[in-house]
Amino acid sequence: MTLLIAALLASPLAQAGSGPWSLSPGDHTLYLGVEAQRFDHLALSSGSGADDVLQVSDGMQTFGVKAIASLGLLPRLEGELVLPWQSVRNNRPSDFPCDALGLKACEPTSGVGIIRARLKGQWLDQLVGAPLSAAIGTELRLGQLTASTRQRLTNRGEGTMDVGGFASFGRTGGLGNGYWSAFLEGGGRYRSKNRSYDAVDAPGAEFWAEGELFLAPSRAVAIGPTAAWISRPEGVDIEEMLADTSIVLDRDRLSALTFMSAQAGLKALVRTGNAVTTSVGVSRTIYAVNNPTDVWSVDLGLSARGFLTKKDRQP
Amino acid sequence: MSELHAGDLIAERFRIESLLGEGGIARVYKVRHTRLGSTHALKILHLLKPALADRLLLEGRIQAQLHHPNLVRVTDVVEHQGMPCLVMEYVAGTQLQELLVEQGALPLDVALPMFAGILSAVATAHDLGVLHRDLKPANILLTRQGDRWLPKVSDFGIAKIASGGLREGETQAGVTMGTPGYMAPEQIEDSSQIDHRADIFALGALLYEMLSGSRPFAQDTTYKTLKATIEGQLSPLRELQPGVPAHLAQAVHRCLAVEMEDRFPDCHALADALFADQPVLRALVSKLEAEAIPEGLQRPESTRLSPDSSAVRTSPEPLPTPTVEQAQAPAPLMPLGSGATLVADPTDLPAFDPAAFSPARQTEETSRMSIGVAGPGAQTQADSEVDEESDEHEPPPRKRGLSVPTLAGLALAAGLGVSGLWWMMQPEPAEPVAASSALTPALSGAVPGTAAPNTAAPSNGPSPQPEPLAAAAAAPAPVVEEPVVEEPVVEPVVKEPPVVEPVVKEPVAAPPPVVEQPSVEEPTAEEPAAEEPAAEEPAAEEPSAEEPVAELEPAAEAPPPPPAIVGTWSGTANNLPLTVQITSQDGERISGVVTITQGASERVSRISGSISAASNRLSFAEEGGSGLSFSGVVRGTGMMGTYSSRGKEGSLSWSAQRR
Numbered sequence: 001m002t003l004l005i006a007a008l009l010a011s012p013l014a015q016a017g018s019g020p021w022s023l024s025p026g027d028h029t030l031y032l033g034v035e036a037q038r039f040d041h042l043a044l045s046s047g048s049g050a051d052d053v054l055q056v057s058d059g060m061q062t063f064g065v066k067a068i069a070s071l072g073l074l075p076r077l078e079g080e081l082v083l084p085w086q087s088v089r090n091n092r093p094s095d096f097p098c099d100a101l102g103l104k105a106c107e108p109t110s111g112v113g114i115i116r117a118r119l120k121g122q123w124l125d126q127l128v129g130a131p132l133s134a135a136i137g138t139e140l141r142l143g144q145l146t147a148s149t150r151q152r153l154t155n156r157g158e159g160t161m162d163v164g165g166f167a168s169f170g171r172t173g174g175l176g177n178g179y180w181s182a183f184l185e186g187g188g189r190y191r192s193k194n195r196s197y198d199a200v201d202a203p204g205a206e207f208w209a210e211g212e213l214f215l216a217p218s219r220a221v222a223i224g225p226t227a228a229w230i231s232r233p234e235g236v237d238i239e240e241m242l243a244d245t246s247i248v249l250d251r252d253r254l255s256a257l258t259f260m261s262a263q264a265g266l267k268a269l270v271r272t273g274n275a276v277t278t279s280v281g282v283s284r285t286i287y288a289v290n291n292p293t294d295v296w297s298v299d300l301g302l303s304a305r306g307f308l309t310k311k312d313r314q315p
Numbered sequence: 316m317s318e319l320h321a322g323d324l325i326a327e328r329f330r331i332e333s334l335l336g337e338g339g340i341a342r343v344y345k346v347r348h349t350r351l352g353s354t355h356a357l358k359i360l361h362l363l364k365p366a367l368a369d370r371l372l373l374e375g376r377i378q379a380q381l382h383h384p385n386l387v388r389v390t391d392v393v394e395h396q397g398m399p400c401l402v403m404e405y406v407a408g409t410q411l412q413e414l415l416v417e418q419g420a421l422p423l424d425v426a427l428p429m430f431a432g433i434l435s436a437v438a439t440a441h442d443l444g445v446l447h448r449d450l451k452p453a454n455i456l457l458t459r460q461g462d463r464w465l466p467k468v469s470d471f472g473i474a475k476i477a478s479g480g481l482r483e484g485e486t487q488a489g490v491t492m493g494t495p496g497y498m499a500p501e502q503i504e505d506s507s508q509i510d511h512r513a514d515i516f517a518l519g520a521l522l523y524e525m526l527s528g529s530r531p532f533a534q535d536t537t538y539k540t541l542k543a544t545i546e547g548q549l550s551p552l553r554e555l556q557p558g559v560p561a562h563l564a565q566a567v568h569r570c571l572a573v574e575m576e577d578r579f580p581d582c583h584a585l586a587d588a589l590f591a592d593q594p595v596l597r598a599l600v601s602k603l604e605a606e607a608i609p610e611g612l613q614r615p616e617s618t619r620l621s622p623d624s625s626a627v628r629t630s631p632e633p634l635p636t637p638t639v640e641q642a643q644a645p646a647p648l649m650p651l652g653s654g655a656t657l658v659a660d661p662t663d664l665p666a667f668d669p670a671a672f673s674p675a676r677q678t679e680e681t682s683r684m685s686i687g688v689a690g691p692g693a694q695t696q697a698d699s700e701v702d703e704e705s706d707e708h709e710p711p712p713r714k715r716g717l718s719v720p721t722l723a724g725l726a727l728a729a730g731l732g733v734s735g736l737w738w739m740m741q742p743e744p745a746e747p748v749a750a751s752s753a754l755t756p757a758l759s760g761a762v763p764g765t766a767a768p769n770t771a772a773p774s775n776g777p778s779p780q781p782e783p784l785a786a787a788a789a790a791p792a793p794v795v796e797e798p799v800v801e802e803p804v805v806e807p808v809v810k811e812p813p814v815v816e817p818v819v820k821e822p823v824a825a826p827p828p829v830v831e832q833p834s835v836e837e838p839t840a841e842e843p844a845a846e847e848p849a850a851e852e853p854a855a856e857e858p859s860a861e862e863p864v865a866e867l868e869p870a871a872e873a874p875p876p877p878p879a880i881v882g883t884w885s886g887t888a889n890n891l892p893l894t895v896q897i898t899s900q901d902g903e904r905i906s907g908v909v910t911i912t913q914g915a916s917e918r919v920s921r922i923s924g925s926i927s928a929a930s931n932r933l934s935f936a937e938e939g940g941s942g943l944s945f946s947g948v949v950r951g952t953g954m955m956g957t958y959s960s961r962g963k964e965g966s967l968s969w970s971a972q973r974r
Contacts, residue, residue: 018914018915018916019913019914019915019916020914021913021914021916021918022918023916023918023919024918024919024920024937024942026921027918027919027920029916075942102503102504102541103504104504125960126889126891126913127888127889127891127911127913127918127943128943128959128960128967129889129967133913134731134732136732167731167732169731170913170914172890172891172912172913172914173890174887174890174891178892179890179891179892179912181913181914181915182914183914186724188725207724207725209724212914212915214914214915219885219892219894219912222915239536242536242537242538248537248538249495269915274894274896274910277915279915305917305919306919
């Protein structure tokens with residue numbers, strides 16, 4: 001679902017690639033994770049718990065698996081590839097408003113989601129004396145595999161190809177025998193247009209930001225809060241969409257929506273050994289406009305570093 | 316395609332007079348033939364999309380086959396700026412929608428004859444395998460014939476040929492077409508799977524509205540309307556209009572059945588049911604249909620029906636076939652308010668003065684309801700012929716700009732980026748390495764120049780016999796000082812006099828002390844006791860008074876092996892968690908991995924370097940170009956020093972302890 005996918009994208013990404021830090025040349029990580037989401041209510045206009053909230057039958061839920069591969073290409077230059085697979089379903093696809101919206105709005109969908117490739121260059125490194133670490137990067141998202149079901153509330157994407165850039169800032173410091181770290185990352189992306197409704201492109205450009213704070217009593221364990229925000233300022237409200245039959249009955253109706261979603265959560269990391277890290281996170285929507293208001297997200301993942309070069313391991 | 320203006324010439328023979336209306340993909344102009352002087356309507360695409368052009372041309376071909384007095388005729392196809400334009404019959408008048416808004420429910424004697432013409436037109440199209448898919452009051456044009464209304468069905472632009480079919484994908488699966496409130500339930504779900512019974516549904520909705528003045532499924536919002544349609548929620552017609560005959564209401568409700576199978580199978584069955592007590596109207600439907608089909612034109616088997624066919628009927632017995640006189644008699648439409656049932660001569664063209672009629676304004680809601688084909692790249696607004704005097708325009712979807720918080724966030728990110736760039740351009744300050752003085756207390760207890768307690772330096776010879784050290788007091792042991800190195804952390808090596816040497820293993824010089832070359836490979840058994848090698852403590856040898864001090868010069872001594880540092884060392888580098896893993900050591904050459912924790916990720920790099928046997932000075936660097944380079948010294952279970960980025964001035968401190 002465009003709206004649910006927005007929430008998926010808003011939830012903080014686990015492990016690989018987050019923050020301004022980059023892998024050393026030749027170093028590599030592979031993250032494998034599972035995630036699940038659920039929501040029951042859809043805000044029609046604004047706010048969290050606003051009056052215009054639509055109960056979406058018995059709720060919608062998503063289950064997905066994700067693989068993230070990161071590779072240090074050059075000093076301070078890192079590449080990343082994200083490959084997700086998702087299954088989205090509604091328990092009552094024939095209930096209101098699914099049946100009223102037509103176009104098989106709530107039929108389940110499953111398959112590869114939006115594939116993403118990233119290139120990140122670190123241009124400030126706290127390790128060499130900078131006050132903080134910083135990086136800039138670019139990303140390419142390929143959503144063509146989601147195009148066939150983009151009209152459904154259960155879609156996995158809007159079938160577009162997107163190009164964007166981002167910047168990331170972070171800092172790490174000592175904390176007793178451990179450390180603390182924090183980063184803030186944000187960017188924007190241009191989305192290739194499915195169609196136009198008068199002066200409104202569908203979908204419009206999006207802007208996003210996410211941040212994490214970790215407190216680690218030792219190198220092995222870290223825990224801290226996370227936050228994420230995403231916005232698509234260009235578009236129509238749900239009410240406008242529903243009132244305009246040229247939009248509501250069109251396959252790209254969800255692309256035409258403007259929306260905003262903010263989520264907050266908690267994440268924990270456990271490093272077992274030198275090369276394996278386990279992460280677990282949970283988050284919830286705290287504010288939404290034209291988006292689900294009560295999305296719960298849970299993710300669990302495992303990240304392995306340098307598994308292709310055994311001699312890096314500790315003897 | 317650029318907008319046309321009054322006076323523009325199309326295809327060298329049609330002069331633009333005014334804009335009649337505009338839809339999602341096309342505009343309709345009123346034009347006049349420059350030679351014939353006739354007035355026509357010209358439909359032009361205003362989006363240059365080949366797919367839409369093909370569709371428009373297809374629309375023209377379809378409508379050109381339909382010759383019916385109650386259908387808007389297509390008379391020609393011309394080209395303008397490379398795009399096809401349809402030349403159609405100009406219908407001066409109004410729309411049924413405006414009439415309903417102005418008058419509300421129509422009297423039976425007005426509604427039924429009007430509907431008969433509409434039904435006949437749709438039946439004709441169905442007989443040719445053509446579906447309308449968007450029947451609604453806005454697509455029914457009304458033209459005056461004296462005091463009568465002549466309905467004309469327009470906008471077959473989204474029609475699909477049910478029999479022959481288009482090129483595969485012409486009308487794509489999943490494309491939804493129609494107008495809420497008039498769309499059949501199956502059309503809402505998936506319009507690619509509908510048939511003529513969807514038009515039957517729309518006709519039922521149309522007649523319901525004509526008789527009651529209300530749309531059958533209208534709700535506050537569109538999705539509620541769609542929900543009501545799917546669930547069949549509507550008020551009984553006779554509750555709104557008790558004067559409607561029961562059989563009429565029953566027929567209307569049957570048209571609006573949720574399931575296709577429950578509706579009338581075709582327009583003829585509907586006509587039988589509606590006009591069961593009005594044989595003239597029933598006959599008119601058949602007559603008009605029969606006249607509309609060109610002679611010799613094959614009707615598709617699936618749609619070939621006739622009033623006396625064995626298809627399902629609503630009347631208990633077949634209607635009598637109208638006589639030739641009845642069929643050919645002019646049947647004027649019911650004049651407004653009149654009780655007579657007359658049918659106008661459908662072949663009469665109206666001589667109507669548009670100025671005599673002021674159409675009602677369209678409601679905003681109904682003006683939105685014209686939609687067309689939706690598909691990738693296609694516009695979804697239908698090209699309905701909107702009266703040019705209607706000034707109620709559908710407000711365009713709001714285009715939202717960037718919100719203030721978004722702008723603030725972008726500004727903050729930009730500010731941080733600029734400040735970082737500014738900082739990076741500043742020269743890096745040299746880190747004062749004052750830690751060297753602090754290192755000394757930590758190194759107490761370790762004697763410079765001696766091997767660490769866990770050194771792996773081999774010793775092949777037997778352990779030398781311990782001798783009393785009293786003789787050492789005879790002459791002070793020479794103090795050998797190593798030159799002070801430039802590394803501030805490296806302290807000069809001072810050898811303690813043997814009298815204070817606590818090392819047990821140090822060999823004891825024989826009474827005639829001789830400076831020996833320390834050689835771990837020489838078995839002491841081969842040498843006299845005087846030649847016991849002083850492998851670990853050169854200062855332990857007791858030179859005799861006759862022996863010069865020069866006999867104890869370091870050049871004669873074998874250099875001690877470097878400290879073994881293989882293992883894992885944990886500490887910090889500029890307050891960042893640091894782990895140094897020395898995985899191999901070959902003499903003074905070392906290699907391993909350094910890991911620095913930053914955030915949730917770790918920077919891991921292979922390193923290679925060396926450690927000095929003489930000074931325990933350590934240096935290693937990250938492999939791969941512009942990595943970090945570390946230098947320092949090993950002191951017992953700790954190592955510390957400074958590091959810097961290659962090619963840059965200054966250095967930062969690091970330290971680590973053996974795990």
